[in-house]
Amino acid sequence: MAQPILQLIDLCKNFGGVVALDHLNIQVEKSSITSIIGPNGAGKTTIFNLITGIVNRSSGKVYYNNEDISGLKPHMIAEKQIARTFQNVQVFPQMTVLENVMVGRHVKSHLGFILSSLIPPFFRIEEKRIREDAHQCLSIAGLSHLAQKKAGSLPLGNQRQLEIARALAVEPKLLLLDEPASGLNSRETYNMGKLIQKIKEMDITIVLVEHDMELVMDISDKVNVVNFGRSLASGDPSEIQANADVIAAYLGT
Amino acid sequence: MDHRNYIGLVIIAVIIAFIPTLVKNDYYIGILVFTALNCLTALGLCLLMGYAGQISLGHAAFFGLGAYSTAILTVNLGWSPWIAMGAGACLTAVIALIIGVPALRLKGHYLAMATLGFGAIVNIVFVAAVGLTGGPSGISGIPQLNFLGIELNTDKSFFYFSWAVVILGLFLALNLIHSRVGRGLRAIHDSQEAASSLGVNTSKYKIKIFVLSAAYASVAGSLYASFINYIDPGPFDVMHSVLLVVMVAVGGMHNIWGAMIGAVLLSILPEFLSALSDYFGGIGIAYKSDYDMLIYGGILLVIMLFLPGGLYEGIQRLLQASRNLINRFKMRAFS
Numbered sequence: 001m002a003q004p005i006l007q008l009i010d011l012c013k014n015f016g017g018v019v020a021l022d023h024l025n026i027q028v029e030k031s032s033i034t035s036i037i038g039p040n041g042a043g044k045t046t047i048f049n050l051i052t053g054i055v056n057r058s059s060g061k062v063y064y065n066n067e068d069i070s071g072l073k074p075h076m077i078a079e080k081q082i083a084r085t086f087q088n089v090q091v092f093p094q095m096t097v098l099e100n101v102m103v104g105r106h107v108k109s110h111l112g113f114i115l116s117s118l119i120p121p122f123f124r125i126e127e128k129r130i131r132e133d134a135h136q137c138l139s140i141a142g143l144s145h146l147a148q149k150k151a152g153s154l155p156l157g158n159q160r161q162l163e164i165a166r167a168l169a170v171e172p173k174l175l176l177l178d179e180p181a182s183g184l185n186s187r188e189t190y191n192m193g194k195l196i197q198k199i200k201e202m203d204i205t206i207v208l209v210e211h212d213m214e215l216v217m218d219i220s221d222k223v224n225v226v227n228f229g230r231s232l233a234s235g236d237p238s239e240i241q242a243n244a245d246v247i248a249a250y251l252g253t
Numbered sequence: 254m255d256h257r258n259y260i261g262l263v264i265i266a267v268i269i270a271f272i273p274t275l276v277k278n279d280y281y282i283g284i285l286v287f288t289a290l291n292c293l294t295a296l297g298l299c300l301l302m303g304y305a306g307q308i309s310l311g312h313a314a315f316f317g318l319g320a321y322s323t324a325i326l327t328v329n330l331g332w333s334p335w336i337a338m339g340a341g342a343c344l345t346a347v348i349a350l351i352i353g354v355p356a357l358r359l360k361g362h363y364l365a366m367a368t369l370g371f372g373a374i375v376n377i378v379f380v381a382a383v384g385l386t387g388g389p390s391g392i393s394g395i396p397q398l399n400f401l402g403i404e405l406n407t408d409k410s411f412f413y414f415s416w417a418v419v420i421l422g423l424f425l426a427l428n429l430i431h432s433r434v435g436r437g438l439r440a441i442h443d444s445q446e447a448a449s450s451l452g453v454n455t456s457k458y459k460i461k462i463f464v465l466s467a468a469y470a471s472v473a474g475s476l477y478a479s480f481i482n483y484i485d486p487g488p489f490d491v492m493h494s495v496l497l498v499v500m501v502a503v504g505g506m507h508n509i510w511g512a513m514i515g516a517v518l519l520s521i522l523p524e525f526l527s528a529l530s531d532y533f534g535g536i537g538i539a540y541k542s543d544y545d546m547l548i549y550g551g552i553l554l555v556i557m558l559f560l561p562g563g564l565y566e567g568i569q570r571l572l573q574a575s576r577n578l579i580n581r582f583k584m585r586a587f588s
Contacts (some may be wrong), residue, residue, distance in 0.1 A: 052450055054449070054450070073449070077450075088442075092440050102433075103448070103451055107452035108432045111432060113461055115428065116428060116432035116433070117429045124432070
């Protein structure tokens with residue numbers, strides 16, 4: 001088996017009395033597209049929130065490149081080159097598309113409060129570089145023509161693309177996509193699939209949470225099925241499609 | 254886009270240079286000094302509220318801390334007003350840090366309540382710590398500032414100086430806004446979750462901008478004390494904190510120029526109204542400063558209802574509409 005970039009080991013999370021994750025184990029191989037699927041409320045988004053430090057785990061470990069990253073703050077996770085998108089799109093609506101992506105260059109730039117206050121932007125070398133890098137990320141996501149638009153005014157499909165462009169600006173090694181195709185029409189979903197594959201070719205490992213089965217089966221190298229916070233099955237798409245437990249969980253018995 | 258902001262700075266400087274040739278009355282020049290100090294405080298508050306999205310209803314306290322630092326250090330200890338101003342800003346920054354670390358864990362209404370409480374406490378200290386602050390009778394005999402050998406002892410000289418400080422403050426704020434730090438702050442305003450997922454240390458950033466904002470207010474307070482040479486707790490009460498928030502909100506929170514517009518307008522308006530009432534005094538209408546709050550409240554209400562983006566956005570919309578109108582006429586002329 002190839003080197004795992006991400007390992008979730010015995011991960012548990014309780015919200016009050018509700019068990020969201022129950023001794024979950026998932027492995028993500030480097031340079032793969034690994035999908036996590038499961039019925040609504042199975043705990044998929046919670047997995048992402050735990051990896052990125054937005055919520056704290058109850059017990060268990062998260063290893064990233066064999067380094068224990070469980071319990072780190074969200075901004076430290078970003079510094080480790082792990083980026084994510086959100087199921088309920090969270091672009092910065094008041095900022096332009098370009099500025100949104102420029103925020104993504106935060107960890108790759110360094111001027112603090114004092115120097116930023118003292119030096120005007122047109123004398124800052126860093127500012128110019130941030131802008132160029134952001135333009136490049138926009139062009140990968142196919143949004144260059146919308147650079148100066150307010151992010152809040154974009155349709156949902158473009159906002160989802162923007163979230164990906166913004167995440168790419170972090171220069172991630174690992175990219176977590178939370179339902180990137182939700183709310184998109186079939187044409188947009190197809191383009192999203194192409195974009196995800198393009199990102200994989202940039203040697204970025206992708207973890208995908210998605211409900212669109214066609215998309216998942218089409219692009220995933222490996223699929224993990226989660227139900228009631230537990231791993232139900234994992235394997236390549238054809239194995240999962242034939243798995244009796246999975247069919248039962250999805251169709252109900 | 255960036256450059257337009259800096260051209261704005263030059264325009265303000267030119268206007269300031271010409272004002273004393275138009276306004277000869279020292280009283281009105283004095284009002285414009287207070288306007289400058291309000292602008293400075295509103296600038297800091299705008300960075301905190303409009304950009305980082307964190308409210309403070311305690312900024313009059315920071316303004317007061319600066320004023321009292323200058324007063325106490327110069328009058329009681331005989332320090333130079335400049336060193337006192339710096340020391341005041343440092344002290345205020347430290348206090349803002351101590352308050353900010355726990356308070357900025359709160360959001361929205363809760364943060365508003367916490368800062369409101371802080372403002373009230375500081376004001377009570379000004380009134381009650383008679384030995385240090387002189388209590389209700391305040392501190393008098395605060396020395397004037399001397400800028401590179403020029404005694405700032407006239408209203409006109411202080412007018413130039415205070416507006417130079419405002420322009421400097423604007424310059425620094427504009428630089429900050431158009432940087433990775435400024436974008437990080439605006440990101441926090443829109444979505445803390447997304448901002449932190451991109452590597453912005455949200456709690457640290459909120460505390461830093463709170464401290465910076467307090468330092469702006471403190472410098473304004475020190476200048477205030479040096480200008481009028483006498484302070485008492487009156488101007489540093491909770492109502493002044495509210496007024497500062499109103500200035501920023503009326504002008505337009507999301508833009509630094511909006512805060513400037515709001516601060517200038519609300520500082521000058523009462524004077525304008527009382528001048529107007531003198532003019533109409535013959536028919537029995539008189540404006541009293543007691544009505545100030547009524548006017549401010551009314552303006553805030555109208556702005557929030559009809560122009561939530563503040564006057565700045567209103568002006569932008571007006572410009573856009575007139576541009577559209579001109580274009581339409583041009584089209585018609587050609588067809």
